[in-house]
Amino acid sequence: MDDPRAYAVKSESGGNGPVALWMHREHRARDNHALLFAQSLAERRKVPLVVLYGLAPAFLEAATRQFDFLLRGLRETSAILESKGIPFLMRLGSPEEVVPEMVRELKVSALVMDFDVLRLKRGWMKTVADSVHGEVWEVDSRNTVPCRVASDKREYAARTIRPKIHKRLSEFLVEPPELPEHPFSLKKRPETASFEEAFQYVRQAPALPETNFVPGEEAAAERLEAFIGGELDSYGKGRNVPTNPGVSRLSPYLHFGQISALRVLWEVTARGRDRDSVAAYVEQLVVRRELSDNFCFHDPDYDNPGCFADWAVGTLEDHLADDRPYVYSLEQLEKAATHDDLWNAAQLEMVRTGxxxxxxxxxxxxxxxxxxxxxxxxxxxxIYLNDRYQLDGRDSNGYTGVAWSIGGVHDRGWTERPIFGKIRYMSYNGAKSKFRIREYIDAQTRPALL
Ligand SMILES: Cc1cc2nc3c(=O)[nH]c(=O)nc-3n(C[C@H](O)[C@H](O)[C@H](O)COP(=O)(O)OP(=O)(O)OC[C@H]3O[C@@H](n4cnc5c(N)ncnc54)[C@H](O)[C@@H]3O)c2cc1C
Structure with a gap:
């Protein structure tokens, strides 16, 4: 099959069983190239198409907040799939075990799976692929220019990946077709868990209240519409001002794959009125975001200092013995109990709103x-705090953002100063000169919110 988003993991011939999509990163029925690819495979073979889901009992630092968001979105997606004649089959347990189990029971002839860059996921993907007797494909429906197509090595910085992405962008910036109804149906449906069981199952995760973000494909599309009709116009000027609402707040939906970045890009570029804002948004949504997948895919040390450049390790080591006027425990940080009211407000924003x-x-x-x-x-x-509290945590963007902030990844050396050495520094007074910090602090610490 000739699709540059698809990567052939294995090409054994696998009989005439159904084609399965193992959904594990792109949780959506619309604008999902992995699903469309799996469907065209199934249509060619004139066999049923099924979507498989393995619900892990734990995932990195995810709490009930993130599992509930995932499951509520997935319930909506499963209904869309079923309405198109594509059964959604879910089992509770590690995907490494329950997905191969379903593959065997269904005698799957070809498996398509989402592309992913995280170590844990790539380990699962290998085990699942090994269990299939038939073709296995990995489809990148996360990145507009697929990660493997954009570059075959770890890119040095945004400036090195930007031209590579822009060179290929028009080739991939094509509106995805609607998902057609699938014409071949499954004769016997294997056992599947209900959503009630799934919601119960994830109660074993650390408890965290849900947030005001409404999960699911429908809500994601509404957020995109509201952004295009509102905040997008001030994105160019306002994106770095925390008191200005001019950001999309689409990251939870993008993280869980409840909306496609390609759909967002398609709508924003076609309908955005302020061209500077559109350009600034494309830089974040495409260049920065795809740089993150490039980084995590090519550097398995994305979540530890093994990914820092030599200059960064050297400068941080040189300053290890520097006097640190403030040192906090993880517990103090988690409770937003530092001397810095701006930092505390940010921590509270994350804990409270996700x-x-x-x-x-x-x-x-x-x-x-x-x-x-x-x-x-x-x-x-x-990483612990980001992954535990942010809805969009446990994401290549998060590991890259932390590595950029602490280890200068994708950045350059700056004027040397205590503790940070040549790593870029940010100060309270710098923030004060950029925006009305009191307004932000007050908004996050209003008693009604605490
Ligand atoms: C320390 C640190 C941790 C971060 N953790 C995460 C995380 O866990 N998950 C996450 O999705 N993003 C993370 N980011 C990147 C960025 O801060 C968020 O993507 C952004 O704030 C999400 O809000 P938004 O959707 O309103 O963004 P918008 O400004 O509206 O941007 C639109 C989209 O572009 C992408 N994007 C924006 N900024 C960046 C960036 N700097 N790097 C990569 N992609 C970007 C995101 O997918 C975002 O949803 C982190 C950044 C830092 C510095």
Missing amino acids: HMHNYMRMYWAKKILEWTPHYAEAMERA
Whole structure:
């Protein structure tokens, strides 16, 4: 099959059983190239198409907040799939075990799976692929220019991947077709877990209240519409101002794959009125976001200082013994109990809403470096907090953002200063000169919210 988004993992011939899509990153029925690819395989073979889902009992630092968001979205997606004649089959357990189980029971002849870059996921993908007697494909429906197509190596910085992405962008910026009804149906449906069982199953995750983000494909599309009709116009000027609402707040939906980045790009570029804002948005949604997948895909040390450049490790080591006027425990950080009211407000925003503004994420991570005895521990703490509380955590963007903030990944050396060495520094006074920090602090710490 000739689709540059699809990567052939294995090409054994596998009989005439159904084609299956193992959905594990792109949780949507619309604008899903992995699903469309799997469907065209099934149509060619004149066999049923099924979507398989393995619900892991734990995933990195995910809490009930993120599992509920995932499941509520998935329930909506499963209904769309069923209405198109595509059964959605879910089992509770590690995907490495339950997906091969379903593959065997259904005698799947070809398996298509979402592309992913995280180590844990790639391990699962290998085990699942090994269990299939038939073709196995990996389809990148996350990146507009597929990760493998954009570059075959770890890119040095945004400036090195940008021209590569832009060179191929028009080839991939094509509106995805509607998902057709599938003409071949499954004779015998294997056992599948209900959503009630699934919601019960994820109660074993650490408990965290849900947020105001409404999950699902429908809600994601509504957020996109509201963004295009509103905040997008001020994105160019306002994206780095935490008190200005001019950001899309689409990251939870993009993270869970409840909306396609290609759909967002398609609508924004076609309908955005302020061209500077559109260009600034494309830079984040396409260049920065795809740089993150490139980084995690090519560097398995994306979540530890093994991914830092030599200059960054050298400068951080040179400053390890520097006096640190403030040192906090993880517990103090988690409880937003530092001397810095701006940092505390950002931490509270994340804990309470499941989403922190981009500018504050940079400030927040850099202060963790400043207040932790060792940079490796600072990285661990930032990742733990980000993955536990953000709806969009456990994402290549998160690991890259933390590595950029603490280890200068994709950045350059700056003027040397205590603790940070040549790593870019951010200060309270710098934030004060950029925006009305009091307004932000007050908004996050209003008693009614605490
Ligand atoms: C320390 C730190 C941690 C971060 N953790 C995460 C995370 O866990 N998950 C996550 O999705 N993003 C993370 N980011 C990147 C960025 O802050 C968020 O994507 C953004 O704030 C999400 O809000 P939004 O959707 O309103 O963004 P918008 O400004 O509206 O941008 C649109 C989309 O572009 C992408 N994007 C925007 N900024 C970046 C960026 N700097 N790098 C890569 N992609 C970007 C996101 O997919 C985002 O949804 C982190 C950044 C830092 C510095």
